[in-house]
Amino acid sequence: MPAILLRNFFTFVSLLRYLYISSVARIFPTIDNERNMTSRRVKLASLIATVVAVIVVTGFVLWTKSPTHLANANPSAKAELLKDWQAGEVVALVRHAERCDQSSNPCLGPADGITRFGNESSTAVGQHFMRLGMAQTDVLSSPATRTVQTSHAMFGTDPVSQEWLVTCGKTLRNDVVAHKQAHRNLVLVSHSGCIGDFLADTGFPHAAKSEYGSSLFLRIDTNGQLQVLGIVNPEDWNALQGK
Secondary structure: OOHHHHHHHHHHHHHHHHHHHHHHHHHOOOOOOHHHHHHHHHHHHHHHHHHHHHHHHHHHHHHOOOOOEHHHOOHHHHHHHHHHHHOOOEEEEEEOOOEHHHOOOOEOOOOOOEEHHHHHHHHHHHHHHHHHOOOOEEEEEOOOHHHHHHHHHHHOOOOEEOOHHHHOHHHHHHHHHHHOOOOOEEEEEEOHHHHHHHHHOOOOOOOOOOOOOOEEEEEEOOOOOEEEEEEEOHHHHHHHOOO
16 A cells, blocks of 8 residues: 555544544543443444545555556447557557566577467467558567567567667656657557556556556657557457457
């Protein structure tokens, strides 16, 4: 739970304790009525429990806040994504496919690359991007073997590699905006850490780690204003595209 919520909680509990003691002192200056005291204690305990529950739930929701899963979004949100893509205003941050060095599945090639399963999954994701339309789309990749292989599996060609897509950090958001050309979509094949850096810098500091092959969609208008639209995991594309 964030520190500010904890501070607010303890402040609120202290206030309740003060009000409780004050009310008892006014109402029962000399003789304690055990029945009333017990009733008041039960009510106070119930009130505190309710406050604790609200704070815990609120803190958990805020702490784990993640972008919308577009496959579960309402039809208007999906339609808006397709409209923005057709207008060339979208950036997709794609995490590379399953790593060979962190899986028991057979490797596609080098040990620092992706698995055969990851290659097949990336090909399927690429086909979904093709259905969106790639005529006005640029593709960039980190120079790491696993991202280059992922991009090649998605689109059938070797991508243009960019060092900033592997170093990432605090400059990533500005780098993304700087490399987005007007009226052209941009697909960036990168890493979970980089996507995490980007989300942390755009209002999602504790978002869940991105899955292999997931796509984080952003909208950047002609004035450079950025909006996180949501996430599509590999298994969710059919729901997004109504297949």
